Amino acid sequence: MTALPDRMRPPRAEGWFAEDLDSLPEAPRHTELIDGALVFMMSPRRAWHGRLVTALTTTLMAQAPAGFEVEREMTIRLDARNRPEPDILLTDLLYDPDRTWYAPEDVKLVVEVASPESAHRDRTVKLRKYAEAGIPHYWCIEEEDGAPVVHAYELDEPTGSYAPAGIFRGTLRRPVPFEINLDLDKLTPPRNA
The missing domain is CATH 3.90.1570.10 (tt1808, chain A)
Known part of the structure; x- marks a missing residue:
């Protein structure tokens, strides 16, 4: 797995906020925000x-x-x-x-x-x-x-x-x-x- 681009690192110590998802073009498709953490659907869908x-x-x-x-x-x-x-x-x-x-x-x-x-x-x-x-x-x-x-x-x-x-x-x-x-x-x- 490659390193995350700087834009994928949390912008603040508290983590991510809901509005941040709209400004993450590098985020994988189906990225969710749960309790301030990004959750990526990494495994292929069946x-x-x-x-x-x-x-x-x-x-x-x-x-x-x-x-x-x-x-x-x-x-x-x-x-x-x-x-x-x-x-x-x-x-x-x-x-x-x-x-x-x-x-x-x-x-x-x-x-x-x-x-x-x-x-x-x-x-x-x-x-x-x-x-x-x-x-x-x-x-x-x-x-x-x-x-x-x-x-x-x-x-x-x-x-x-x-x-x-x-x-x-x-x-x-x-x-x-x-x-x-x-x-x-x-x-x-x-x-x-």
Whole structure:
């Protein structure tokens, strides 16, 4: 691995801030900010992950009623030192071609597809941070025998934490944030025999 360019070193002793991400052209694609530290997606993404994210994005776009937008790989500015990049997010803001991030109050659903490199952050760190930011719905998708399994969470507003809303295999039906009906088995092609 080569040394980081000087522009990739934190500009201050406290580390990085959310607004710094927009001025890092040398940063690898899919760079996140978690607790003031840059997190790079260094391992290659598997074909399964890419196919699932693409299929889920297009399926959600087809089901989303007017007033909802589906975005992939856009950051959410949770606070001054946290700007994670979920695989998919659902917002009620109109499309803005110059947007580089969303505020948590504009995000209705966050979807993370866990990979070996991101699983711990997706299952624990992001689960907590998205809830603390007030995002109403979170899905963490795992792979089980080549098929997607959705762990759905809904924000319990009195406690400010997520409550499990179900584990879905085969099909997913949720009434929120809008009526969603997914055939999970059709989101990824079967493995070659």
